[in-house]
Each structure stands twice: as structure tokens, then as C-alpha cells.
Amino acid sequence: MRIVRLALPAFLSAIPATVVPAHAGALIPHRAVYDLTLDEASDRSGITGITGRMVYEFNGSACEGYTVTFRFVTQIDTADLSRVTDQQTTTYEDGDGESFRFVTRSFVDEALDTELRGTARLTPASKPDATVVSIEKPETQEIRLAATQFPTQHLLELLKKAESGETFYETTLFDASDKADQVMTTTVIIGREAKASANDPEQKALAPMAEEPFWPVDVAYFDMKDEQGEELPTYRISFKLYENGVTRDLVMDYGDFSMTGRLVDLALFDEPQSCTE
Numbered sequence: 109m110r111i112v113r114l115a116l117p118a119f120l121s122a123i124p125a126t127v128v129p130a131h132a133g134a135l136i137p138h139r140a141v142y143d144l145t146l147d148e149a150s151d152r153s154g155i156t157g158i159t160g161r162m163v164y165e166f167n168g169s170a171c172e173g174y175t176v177t178f179r180f181v182t183q184i185d186t187a188d189l190s191r192v193t194d195q196q197t198t199t200y201e202d203g204d205g206e207s208f209r210f211v212t213r214s215f216v217d218e219a220l221d222t223e224l225r226g227t228a229r230l231t232p233a234s235k236p237d238a239t240v241v242s243i244e245k246p247e248t249q250e251i252r253l254a255a256t257q258f259p260t261q262h263l264l265e266l267l268k269k270a271e272s273g274e275t276f277y278e279t280t281l282f283d284a285s286d287k288a289d290q291v292m293t294t295t296v297i298i299g300r301e302a303k304a305s306a307n308d309p310e311q312k313a314l315a316p317m318a319e320e321p322f323w324p325v326d327v328a329y330f331d332m333k334d335e336q337g338e339e340l341p342t343y344r345i346s347f348k349l350y351e352n353g354v355t356r357d358l359v360m361d362y363g364d365f366s367m368t369g370r371l372v373d374l375a376l377f378d379e380p381q382s383c384t385e
Contacts, residue, residue, distance in 0.1 A: 135174070135263070135353035137377035139165040141313075142358060142369035144182055153364035157185035162369055166353065169380030170203040174260045182367075192217055199284070205261035206230045210284035222246065228282055230255060239282055239291065254332065256280040256291045263353060270298045270323045271351065280332070292329045295341075299324035310356050310371045317374070322348040322356075 144160035160182030168174035178197040183190055194215040201208045212224045226243040237255035257265070262281045269277055278295050282288075301321045304311055311318060325348070328341035344361040358369030 134351070134379070135166065135169075135260070136379055137167045138352075138354055139163065139373075139375045139377070140354060140356070140371060141373040142356075143372050144367050144369050147359060147361075147366040147368045149365040154186045155184060155365050156187060157183075158365070158367050159183050160367075167377065168203075169383075171380070171383040173200055173202045175200050176259070194218070199259070201258045201260045205258055208258040208282070208284070210288065212284065224284070224288055226284070226288055228258070228284065228288070241282075241284075241288055243288060251289050253282065253289075253291045254280070256282045259283050262294070266296060266298075266325065266349070267351060267353070269296070270301075270325075270349070274298060281329075291332050292342075293332050295328045295330070297326040299326075313371045313374050314356065315374075316376050317350060317352075317354065320350055322350050325349045 142162040144158065144162055146158035149155040163179045165177045176199045180195040183192050195212065197212040199208065199210045206229065208228045210226060213220060214222045223245050225245040226241060228239055228241045231238045231240060239253040239256050241251040241253060243249045265279060275298050278293065280291050281294050282291050301323055303321050304314060304318060326346040329343040331342050346359045347355045348357045349355050356371035360367050360369065
């Protein structure tokens with residue numbers, strides 16, 4: 109299962125942080141907690157219910173790089189059984205968006221199922237553009253992919269587009285999901301800026317930012333390796349995005365089923381110091 113891309117978050121052309129306007133690059137360190145529930149499921153999926161929780165913590169700055177810790181726990185019910193899956197991910201992306209380290213451990217019913225560990229780097233401009241992925245676990249290997257960008261740069265690009273009034277664009281992303289062996293094409297739709305209504309179910313959790321405007325965003329992910337001309341996305345996520353990088357009101361669509369993520373707790377941390385301090 110492909111996880112949420114917010115920073116996934118986003119979720120999501122490499123644009124160095126130094127060229128993004130300051131107001132678009134002011135990502136605030138924070139921890140967001142979401143309750144997960146089943147939205148829709150087809151008969152083919154066999155899923156009768158989903159409950160869970162997602163915790164997303166973002167820290168860092170363009171000076172020191174960006175660290176994300178992410179935990180995604182779900183109980184998935186079918187007619188025959190229930191299983192608890194627990195995905196734990198930690199990533200570090202340098203401030204220039206040139207390297208990306210990742211560790212993901214996935215558990216099923218508390219037993220370790222898979223562990224993925226590695227580093228992705230963009231090749232220097234003096235060489236043919238590429239993304240080189242060095243996998244340490246489960247097996248050592250090196251994969252050469254098309255040049256792309258990593259999650260925080262993808263988010264910064266999205267914010268820059270939103271603030272400039274763009275409503276649709278296409279780009280690419282490497283986020284180490286699945287087997288960390290592919291670059292995804294993403295199409296992004298950005299809606300009109302709005303504010304939360306007084307009866308918004310996330311209003312209580314959103315309290316520190318209740319009066320701040322947001323953009324409704326929809327991101328679809330397509331497999332660049334697909335040679336069959338398939339036009340349906342492998343994954344789609346919609347969410348409300350704030351200019352500081354906080355997201356809420358998630359809908360994650362995996363095709364045969366979808367789930368919602370409702371913000372239930374938000375902690376804003378101290379803003380990072382500027383690079384000159």
C-alpha cells in the first residue's frame with residue numbers, strides 16, 4: 109500500500125529551497141495526528157472496515173535539512189479476518205534537495221514484515237541528470253532513475269504554485285515508497301483559497317491556525333514505468349494545505365478503496381532560525 113505523500117503530505121523538476129520565496133518556504137516544524145476511517149470500498153477489495161491513526165512529525169529548515177517521522181497504523185477488516193498493519197518511516201532530506209535518506213519498517217500483526225533502508229542522490233549537473241538510489245536493505249543494490257525531486261522540494265514547489273495562483277501542473281517525485289525503485293509522475297490540482305467554517309469538524313484540533321486560509325489540493329500519482337498507456341492513477345490524495353506546510357482533511361484513494369484522515373491533534377513547534385543566525 110502506498111502511503112500518504114504530504115511533504116506528504118503530499119503529501120510530491122527539483123527546485124532548491126534557495127529559489128523559493130521566503131513566504132512560500134516557511135515550513136513550520138509540527139506534529140499532526142489523524143484518525144483514519146474507511147471512506148469507500150469496492151466488492152473486489154473485500155474490505156469491510158478500516159480504522160487507524162497516522163502521526164506525522166516534520167522538523168528542520170533549509171539550513172539544516174528536513175526530517176520527517178511518520179507512523180501509519182491501520183486495522184483492516186475483511187469478511188474472513190482482521191489485520192493490523194504498522195508502517196514506521198523516518199526520512200532526512202538535505203536543504204538543497206540533493207539527497208534523501210529513508211528507513212521504513214512495516215509490521216503486520218506486530219511482526220516485522222519488511223524493512224527498507226537506503227539513500228537517493230541527484231547526480232551533479234556536470235553529469236547526465238539522474239537520481240541514483242542506493243538500497244542497503246532488504247538487499248544491497250543500486251538503481252538509476254530519471255532526475256526528479258524529493259518530498260520537501262515537491263511540497264515547496266506546490267506552495268509556490270499555489271501562492272502564484274496556478275491551478276494545475278504536472279511534475280515528478282521520488283519518495284521511497286513501495287520498493288524505492290521508481291519515480292512517480294504527479295498531477296496537481298489547486299483549488300481556490302478558503303477558510304475553515306465555524307462548524308468544521310477539525311476546528312478544535314486546528315485551534316492554533318483556525319483563522320488561517322488554506323488551499324484545497326488534489327494530487328494524483330502515475331507510474332512512470334507503466335508502458336501500457338494506462339491513464340488511471342495508482343494513487344490519489346486530496347487535502348487542505350496551509351502555507352506553512354500543515355495539511356488536514358485527507359482523502360486517500362487507492363482505487364479499490366479509499367480512507368479519510370481527520371486531524372485530531374496539532375502541535376506547532378518553534379520556527380527554525382534563519383541561516384544567518
